[in-house]
Amino acid sequence: MYIAPFGVEQWMNEWETGAVANLAETCVDSMTAAELLDLSGRREEILEQMMDLRLSYGDILGSDEIRELIASLYDSADRENVVVMNGGAAANFIAMFTLVSPGDEVISVYPTYQQLYSIPEAFGASVKLLRLRYEDDFQLDIGALEKLVTDRTKVICVNNSNNPTGSLMKEPLLREITRVADSVGAWLYCDEAYRFMVHDPGVKVPSAADLYEKSIVSCGLSKCFSLAGLRLGWLVAPKQFIRDVADHRDYTTISCGRLDDLLGRVAIKNREKIFARNLKIVRKCASVLEEWVRNEPRVGCVKPECGTTAFLRYDYDIASEDFCKRLFKKDGTFLLPGKCFGPEFDRFLRVGYAYEPGVLASGLKKVSGFLRELEAEET
Ligand SMILES: Cc1ncc(COP(=O)(O)O)c(C=O)c1O
Numbered sequence: 568m569y570i571a572p573f574g575v576e577q578w579m580n581e582w583e584t585g586a587v588a589n590l591a592e593t594c595v596d597s598m599t600a601a602e603l604l605d606l607s608g609r610r611e612e613i614l615e616q617m618m619d620l621r622l623s624y625g626d627i628l629g630s631d632e633i634r635e636l637i638a639s640l641y642d643s644a645d646r647e648n649v650v651v652m653n654g655g656a657a658a659n660f661i662a663m664f665t666l667v668s669p670g671d672e673v674i675s676v677y678p679t680y681q682q683l684y685s686i687p688e689a690f691g692a693s694v695k696l697l698r699l700r701y702e703d704d705f706q707l708d709i710g711a712l713e714k715l716v717t718d719r720t721k722v723i724c725v726n727n728s729n730n731p732t733g734s735l736m737k738e739p740l741l742r743e744i745t746r747v748a749d750s751v752g753a754w755l756y757c758d759e760a761y762r763f764m765v766h767d768p769g770v771k772v773p774s775a776a777d778l779y780e781k782s783i784v785s786c787g788l789s790k791c792f793s794l795a796g797l798r799l800g801w802l803v804a805p806k807q808f809i810r811d812v813a814d815h816r817d818y819t820t821i822s823c824g825r826l827d828d829l830l831g832r833v834a835i836k837n838r839e840k841i842f843a844r845n846l847k848i849v850r851k852c853a854s855v856l857e858e859w860v861r862n863e864p865r866v867g868c869v870k871p872e873c874g875t876t877a878f879l880r881y882d883y884d885i886a887s888e889d890f891c892k893r894l895f896k897k898d899g900t901f902l903l904p905g906k907c908f909g910p911e912f913d914r915f916l917r918v919g920y921a922y923e924p925g926v927l928a929s930g931l932k933k934v935s936g937f938l939r940e941l942e943a944e945e946t
Pocket of ligand 1: 654680760786789790795800
Protein backbone atom coordinates (compact mmCIF):
# COMPACT_ATOMS: atom_id res chain seq x y z
CA MET A 568 0.00 0.00 0.00
CA TYR A 569 1.39 3.38 -0.97
CA ILE A 570 1.58 6.10 1.66
CA ALA A 571 3.03 9.55 0.98
CA PRO A 572 6.40 10.11 2.66
CA PHE A 573 5.94 11.96 5.97
CA GLY A 574 7.66 15.27 5.09
CA VAL A 575 8.20 16.61 8.60
CA GLU A 576 9.31 13.36 10.22
CA GLN A 577 11.69 12.53 7.35
CA TRP A 578 13.32 15.94 7.58
CA MET A 579 13.68 15.60 11.36
CA ASN A 580 15.17 12.10 11.02
CA GLU A 581 17.68 13.23 8.41
CA TRP A 582 18.89 16.46 10.00
CA GLU A 583 18.03 16.64 13.68
CA THR A 584 21.01 14.69 15.01
CA GLY A 585 24.03 16.93 14.92
CA ALA A 586 22.04 20.15 15.32
CA VAL A 587 23.88 22.68 17.47
CA ALA A 588 20.79 24.84 17.99
CA ASN A 589 17.63 22.81 17.41
CA LEU A 590 14.94 25.36 16.62
CA ALA A 591 12.63 22.69 15.25
CA GLU A 592 11.78 20.92 18.53
CA THR A 593 8.04 20.75 19.20
CA CYS A 594 7.93 19.33 22.75
CA VAL A 595 8.08 21.71 25.68
CA ASP A 596 11.58 21.14 27.11
CA SER A 597 11.56 17.38 27.83
CA MET A 598 11.85 16.24 31.42
CA THR A 599 14.09 13.55 32.85
CA ALA A 600 12.51 10.69 34.77
CA ALA A 601 14.09 12.12 37.94
CA GLU A 602 12.47 15.53 37.33
CA LEU A 603 9.07 13.90 36.99
CA LEU A 604 9.47 11.86 40.18
CA ASP A 605 10.83 14.82 42.15
CA LEU A 606 8.02 17.03 40.97
CA SER A 607 5.51 14.44 42.22
CA GLY A 608 7.13 14.53 45.69
CA ARG A 609 6.89 10.69 45.80
CA ARG A 610 10.20 9.65 44.28
CA GLU A 611 11.02 6.68 46.56
CA GLU A 612 7.49 5.33 46.61
CA ILE A 613 7.22 5.40 42.80
CA LEU A 614 10.65 3.84 42.34
CA GLU A 615 9.53 1.00 44.57
CA GLN A 616 6.31 0.59 42.56
CA MET A 617 8.40 0.41 39.40
CA MET A 618 10.66 -2.27 40.85
CA ASP A 619 7.67 -4.34 41.97
CA LEU A 620 5.80 -3.99 38.69
CA ARG A 621 5.26 -7.27 36.94
CA LEU A 622 6.19 -6.71 33.30
CA SER A 623 3.20 -8.45 31.81
CA TYR A 624 1.02 -6.94 29.07
CA GLY A 625 -1.09 -5.36 31.80
CA ASP A 626 -4.59 -4.07 31.09
CA ILE A 627 -5.03 -4.23 27.36
CA LEU A 628 -6.68 -0.84 26.80
CA GLY A 629 -4.60 0.89 29.53
CA SER A 630 -4.99 0.60 33.31
CA ASP A 631 -8.40 1.58 34.69
CA GLU A 632 -6.71 4.34 36.63
CA ILE A 633 -4.99 5.95 33.66
CA ARG A 634 -8.16 5.77 31.58
CA GLU A 635 -10.06 7.45 34.43
CA LEU A 636 -7.38 10.11 34.80
CA ILE A 637 -7.48 10.83 31.08
CA ALA A 638 -11.29 10.95 31.14
CA SER A 639 -11.05 13.54 33.94
CA LEU A 640 -9.32 15.91 31.48
CA TYR A 641 -12.65 16.16 29.61
CA ASP A 642 -16.07 17.25 30.87
CA SER A 643 -18.12 14.52 29.27
CA ALA A 644 -15.88 11.42 29.19
CA ASP A 645 -15.62 8.40 31.40
CA ARG A 646 -13.25 5.45 31.31
CA GLU A 647 -15.07 3.67 28.48
CA ASN A 648 -14.60 6.70 26.25
CA VAL A 649 -10.81 6.35 26.48
CA VAL A 650 -8.19 4.08 24.98
CA VAL A 651 -4.46 4.41 25.55
CA MET A 652 -2.05 4.34 22.59
CA ASN A 653 1.66 4.42 21.83
CA GLY A 654 1.70 8.20 21.48
CA GLY A 655 -0.61 10.53 19.63
CA ALA A 656 0.90 9.25 16.38
CA ALA A 657 -0.45 5.73 16.98
CA ALA A 658 -3.74 7.20 18.19
CA ASN A 659 -4.14 9.07 14.90
CA PHE A 660 -3.11 6.06 12.85
CA ILE A 661 -5.40 3.54 14.52
CA ALA A 662 -8.32 5.96 14.57
CA MET A 663 -8.03 6.42 10.79
CA PHE A 664 -7.47 2.68 10.34
CA THR A 665 -10.78 2.15 12.15
CA LEU A 666 -12.70 5.00 10.56
CA VAL A 667 -11.77 5.23 6.90
CA SER A 668 -12.68 2.86 4.08
CA PRO A 669 -11.89 3.14 0.36
CA GLY A 670 -14.14 5.69 -1.34
CA ASP A 671 -14.88 7.69 1.82
CA GLU A 672 -14.63 11.44 1.57
CA VAL A 673 -12.36 13.10 4.11
CA ILE A 674 -11.74 16.82 4.61
CA SER A 675 -8.62 18.00 6.38
CA VAL A 676 -7.20 21.40 7.21
CA TYR A 677 -3.85 22.17 5.63
CA PRO A 678 -1.11 22.83 6.73
CA THR A 679 -1.30 20.41 9.62
CA TYR A 680 0.32 17.27 10.95
CA GLN A 681 0.44 15.16 7.81
CA GLN A 682 -1.08 12.06 9.41
CA LEU A 683 -4.48 13.75 9.26
CA TYR A 684 -4.67 13.61 5.47
CA SER A 685 -2.00 11.19 4.22
CA ILE A 686 -3.26 8.25 6.30
CA PRO A 687 -6.89 8.57 5.08
CA GLU A 688 -5.55 8.89 1.55
CA ALA A 689 -3.48 5.72 1.96
CA PHE A 690 -6.61 3.90 3.12
CA GLY A 691 -8.33 4.87 -0.13
CA ALA A 692 -10.30 7.96 0.90
CA SER A 693 -10.73 10.87 -1.43
CA VAL A 694 -9.23 13.73 0.56
CA LYS A 695 -10.14 17.39 0.16
CA LEU A 696 -7.75 19.89 1.69
CA LEU A 697 -9.03 23.05 3.32
CA ARG A 698 -6.20 25.55 3.22
CA LEU A 699 -5.54 27.79 6.19
CA ARG A 700 -4.19 31.17 5.09
CA TYR A 701 -1.68 33.51 6.63
CA GLU A 702 -3.95 36.41 5.65
CA ASP A 703 -6.76 34.88 7.79
CA ASP A 704 -4.43 34.39 10.78
CA PHE A 705 -4.52 30.70 9.81
CA GLN A 706 -8.10 30.46 11.07
CA LEU A 707 -10.45 28.00 9.40
CA ASP A 708 -12.85 29.68 6.95
CA ILE A 709 -16.25 28.24 7.83
CA GLY A 710 -17.75 29.28 4.47
CA ALA A 711 -15.02 27.35 2.66
CA LEU A 712 -15.72 24.30 4.84
CA GLU A 713 -19.45 24.55 4.06
CA LYS A 714 -18.64 24.50 0.36
CA LEU A 715 -16.43 21.43 0.70
CA VAL A 716 -18.73 19.13 2.69
CA THR A 717 -21.12 16.78 0.92
CA ASP A 718 -23.45 14.01 2.03
CA ARG A 719 -20.53 11.65 1.48
CA THR A 720 -18.20 13.42 3.91
CA LYS A 721 -17.20 10.85 6.50
CA VAL A 722 -14.84 12.90 8.60
CA ILE A 723 -13.56 16.44 9.00
CA CYS A 724 -10.01 16.55 10.41
CA VAL A 725 -8.74 19.55 12.34
CA ASN A 726 -5.86 20.19 14.69
CA ASN A 727 -6.41 22.46 17.69
CA SER A 728 -4.10 24.18 18.28
CA ASN A 729 -2.53 23.88 14.88
CA ASN A 730 0.91 22.49 14.17
CA PRO A 731 2.74 24.31 12.51
CA THR A 732 0.99 27.68 12.80
CA GLY A 733 0.19 27.86 16.54
CA SER A 734 -3.28 29.18 15.67
CA LEU A 735 -6.06 28.34 18.09
CA MET A 736 -9.74 27.78 17.31
CA LYS A 737 -11.93 29.07 20.11
CA GLU A 738 -15.33 27.81 21.15
CA PRO A 739 -17.53 29.79 18.71
CA LEU A 740 -15.56 28.57 15.69
CA LEU A 741 -15.42 25.02 17.04
CA ARG A 742 -19.19 25.11 17.45
CA GLU A 743 -19.56 26.32 13.85
CA ILE A 744 -17.45 23.37 12.68
CA THR A 745 -19.58 20.92 14.65
CA ARG A 746 -22.68 22.50 13.09
CA VAL A 747 -21.28 21.88 9.59
CA ALA A 748 -20.19 18.34 10.50
CA ASP A 749 -23.63 17.62 11.96
CA SER A 750 -25.39 18.95 8.84
CA VAL A 751 -23.96 16.00 6.87
CA GLY A 752 -23.61 13.50 9.73
CA ALA A 753 -19.79 13.60 9.58
CA TRP A 754 -17.33 12.77 12.33
CA LEU A 755 -15.17 15.56 13.66
CA TYR A 756 -11.60 14.39 14.21
CA CYS A 757 -9.58 16.79 16.33
CA ASP A 758 -5.89 16.28 17.09
CA GLU A 759 -5.39 18.17 20.36
CA ALA A 760 -1.71 17.34 20.98
CA TYR A 761 -0.99 20.97 21.98
CA ARG A 762 -4.32 22.09 23.50
CA PHE A 763 -3.11 22.36 27.09
CA MET A 764 -0.58 25.07 26.19
CA VAL A 765 -2.89 28.06 25.62
CA HIS A 766 -0.61 31.06 26.20
CA ASP A 767 -3.19 33.49 27.58
CA PRO A 768 -4.39 32.24 30.99
CA GLY A 769 -7.71 34.07 30.43
CA VAL A 770 -8.56 32.03 27.32
CA LYS A 771 -10.33 28.72 27.86
CA VAL A 772 -10.74 26.41 24.90
CA PRO A 773 -12.95 23.35 25.16
CA SER A 774 -12.03 19.99 23.75
CA ALA A 775 -13.97 18.96 20.66
CA ALA A 776 -14.85 15.85 22.69
CA ASP A 777 -17.07 18.02 24.89
CA LEU A 778 -18.86 19.78 22.04
CA TYR A 779 -20.12 17.17 19.63
CA GLU A 780 -21.38 13.63 19.95
CA LYS A 781 -19.57 12.36 16.85
CA SER A 782 -16.15 13.69 17.78
CA ILE A 783 -12.91 11.78 18.11
CA VAL A 784 -10.05 13.48 19.90
CA SER A 785 -6.39 12.49 20.07
CA CYS A 786 -3.82 13.76 22.53
CA GLY A 787 -0.80 12.54 24.45
CA LEU A 788 1.98 13.23 26.91
CA SER A 789 4.67 14.29 24.42
CA LYS A 790 4.14 18.01 23.93
CA CYS A 791 2.35 19.69 26.84
CA PHE A 792 3.58 17.18 29.46
CA SER A 793 7.20 17.14 28.12
CA LEU A 794 7.26 13.33 28.19
CA ALA A 795 7.61 12.16 24.57
CA GLY A 796 9.84 9.30 25.70
CA LEU A 797 6.93 7.64 27.47
CA ARG A 798 5.20 7.11 24.10
CA LEU A 799 1.83 7.52 25.69
CA GLY A 800 -1.15 8.98 23.91
CA TRP A 801 -4.89 8.40 23.77
CA LEU A 802 -8.16 8.70 21.97
CA VAL A 803 -11.38 10.02 23.48
CA ALA A 804 -14.47 9.06 21.50
CA PRO A 805 -17.96 7.55 21.79
CA LYS A 806 -17.91 4.17 23.51
CA GLN A 807 -18.84 2.15 20.42
CA PHE A 808 -16.03 3.78 18.46
CA ILE A 809 -13.55 2.93 21.26
CA ARG A 810 -14.72 -0.70 21.02
CA ASP A 811 -14.17 -0.63 17.24
CA VAL A 812 -10.72 0.88 17.77
CA ALA A 813 -9.93 -1.91 20.23
CA ASP A 814 -10.67 -4.49 17.51
CA HIS A 815 -8.16 -2.78 15.18
CA ARG A 816 -5.66 -2.15 17.95
CA ASP A 817 -5.40 -5.87 18.77
CA TYR A 818 -3.59 -6.27 15.44
CA THR A 819 -1.09 -3.47 15.98
CA THR A 820 -0.51 -2.79 19.65
CA ILE A 821 -1.95 -5.38 22.08
CA SER A 822 -1.17 -3.04 24.98
CA CYS A 823 1.05 -0.09 25.86
CA GLY A 824 4.00 -0.49 28.26
CA ARG A 825 3.16 -0.88 31.93
CA LEU A 826 6.04 1.39 32.99
CA ASP A 827 4.74 4.05 30.63
CA ASP A 828 1.28 3.61 32.12
CA LEU A 829 2.63 3.98 35.66
CA LEU A 830 4.68 7.11 34.88
CA GLY A 831 1.83 8.46 32.77
CA ARG A 832 -0.44 8.29 35.83
CA VAL A 833 2.16 10.19 37.85
CA ALA A 834 2.27 12.86 35.11
CA ILE A 835 -1.49 13.31 34.79
CA LYS A 836 -1.94 13.46 38.57
CA ASN A 837 0.69 16.19 38.69
CA ARG A 838 -0.51 18.03 35.61
CA GLU A 839 -1.03 21.35 37.38
CA LYS A 840 2.65 21.47 38.34
CA ILE A 841 3.81 20.31 34.90
CA PHE A 842 1.59 22.81 33.08
CA ALA A 843 2.77 25.64 35.35
CA ARG A 844 6.42 24.75 34.54
CA ASN A 845 5.67 24.48 30.84
CA LEU A 846 3.46 27.53 30.41
CA LYS A 847 6.22 29.61 31.96
CA ILE A 848 8.67 28.30 29.34
CA VAL A 849 6.20 28.67 26.48
CA ARG A 850 5.22 32.26 27.36
CA LYS A 851 8.77 33.43 27.90
CA CYS A 852 9.98 31.84 24.65
CA ALA A 853 7.01 33.11 22.64
CA SER A 854 7.97 36.64 23.70
CA VAL A 855 11.63 36.04 22.68
CA LEU A 856 10.38 34.91 19.27
CA GLU A 857 7.96 37.81 18.92
CA GLU A 858 10.71 40.30 19.68
CA TRP A 859 12.99 38.67 17.11
CA VAL A 860 10.28 38.78 14.42
CA ARG A 861 9.66 42.44 15.21
CA ASN A 862 13.30 43.17 14.41
CA GLU A 863 13.33 41.23 11.14
CA PRO A 864 11.31 43.29 8.65
CA ARG A 865 11.36 40.57 6.00
CA VAL A 866 10.02 37.87 8.32
CA GLY A 867 6.35 37.74 9.32
CA CYS A 868 4.50 35.58 11.80
CA VAL A 869 0.90 35.15 12.93
CA LYS A 870 1.34 35.39 16.68
CA PRO A 871 0.94 31.84 18.03
CA GLU A 872 -1.77 31.57 20.68
CA CYS A 873 -1.19 28.03 21.82
CA GLY A 874 1.35 25.22 21.61
CA THR A 875 5.04 25.36 20.84
CA THR A 876 5.38 26.16 17.15
CA ALA A 877 5.05 29.14 14.82
CA PHE A 878 5.09 29.39 11.05
CA LEU A 879 7.44 32.14 9.87
CA ARG A 880 6.83 33.66 6.46
CA TYR A 881 9.93 35.11 4.83
CA ASP A 882 10.51 37.41 1.92
CA TYR A 883 13.79 36.13 0.48
CA ASP A 884 14.28 34.45 -2.87
CA ILE A 885 15.30 31.03 -1.58
CA ALA A 886 13.33 27.79 -1.34
CA SER A 887 12.65 26.68 2.23
CA GLU A 888 14.66 23.44 1.99
CA ASP A 889 17.69 25.30 0.60
CA PHE A 890 17.25 27.89 3.34
CA CYS A 891 17.29 25.23 6.07
CA LYS A 892 20.13 23.19 4.57
CA ARG A 893 22.38 26.22 4.14
CA LEU A 894 21.60 27.45 7.63
CA PHE A 895 22.33 24.02 9.09
CA LYS A 896 25.61 23.64 7.20
CA LYS A 897 26.70 27.14 8.23
CA ASP A 898 26.61 26.59 11.98
CA GLY A 899 24.32 23.72 12.89
CA THR A 900 21.16 25.83 13.37
CA PHE A 901 18.19 23.63 12.60
CA LEU A 902 14.78 24.80 11.35
CA LEU A 903 12.01 22.99 9.51
CA PRO A 904 11.25 23.97 5.89
CA GLY A 905 7.65 24.99 5.18
CA LYS A 906 7.73 22.74 2.12
CA CYS A 907 7.52 19.71 4.43
CA PHE A 908 3.90 20.84 4.96
CA GLY A 909 3.21 21.11 1.23
CA PRO A 910 4.55 22.95 -1.83
CA GLU A 911 2.31 25.99 -1.11
CA PHE A 912 4.31 26.70 2.03
CA ASP A 913 7.72 26.95 0.43
CA ARG A 914 8.34 30.46 1.75
CA PHE A 915 7.66 29.45 5.35
CA LEU A 916 9.75 27.96 8.13
CA ARG A 917 8.44 26.17 11.18
CA VAL A 918 10.11 27.13 14.39
CA GLY A 919 9.62 25.23 17.64
CA TYR A 920 10.39 27.57 20.51
CA ALA A 921 9.57 25.97 23.87
CA TYR A 922 12.89 25.31 25.60
CA GLU A 923 15.69 27.27 27.26
CA PRO A 924 15.07 30.93 26.21
CA GLY A 925 18.84 31.57 25.96
CA VAL A 926 19.25 28.73 23.44
CA LEU A 927 16.31 30.09 21.43
CA ALA A 928 17.70 33.63 21.45
CA SER A 929 21.18 32.54 20.36
CA GLY A 930 19.73 30.27 17.64
CA LEU A 931 17.59 33.12 16.32
CA LYS A 932 20.65 35.36 16.33
CA LYS A 933 22.33 32.84 14.04
CA VAL A 934 19.28 32.92 11.75
CA SER A 935 19.64 36.73 11.61
CA GLY A 936 23.30 36.27 10.64
CA PHE A 937 22.18 34.04 7.80
CA LEU A 938 19.54 36.56 6.68
CA ARG A 939 22.27 39.25 6.47
CA GLU A 940 24.25 36.83 4.29
CA LEU A 941 21.23 36.40 1.98
CA GLU A 942 20.82 40.18 1.80
CA ALA A 943 24.50 40.62 0.89
CA GLU A 944 24.04 38.14 -1.96
CA GLU A 945 21.18 40.24 -3.37
CA THR A 946 23.39 43.24 -4.05
C1 LIG B 1 -0.24 17.58 15.90
C2 LIG B 1 0.53 16.38 16.33
N1 LIG B 1 -0.14 15.25 16.58
C3 LIG B 1 0.49 14.14 16.95
C4 LIG B 1 1.86 14.10 17.07
C5 LIG B 1 2.51 12.82 17.48
O1 LIG B 1 3.14 12.93 18.71
P1 LIG B 1 3.30 11.76 19.74
O2 LIG B 1 3.16 10.49 19.02
O3 LIG B 1 4.67 11.94 20.31
O4 LIG B 1 2.22 11.96 20.77
C6 LIG B 1 2.62 15.25 16.79
C7 LIG B 1 4.09 15.24 16.85
O5 LIG B 1 4.79 16.13 16.41
C8 LIG B 1 1.92 16.42 16.42
O6 LIG B 1 2.57 17.56 16.17
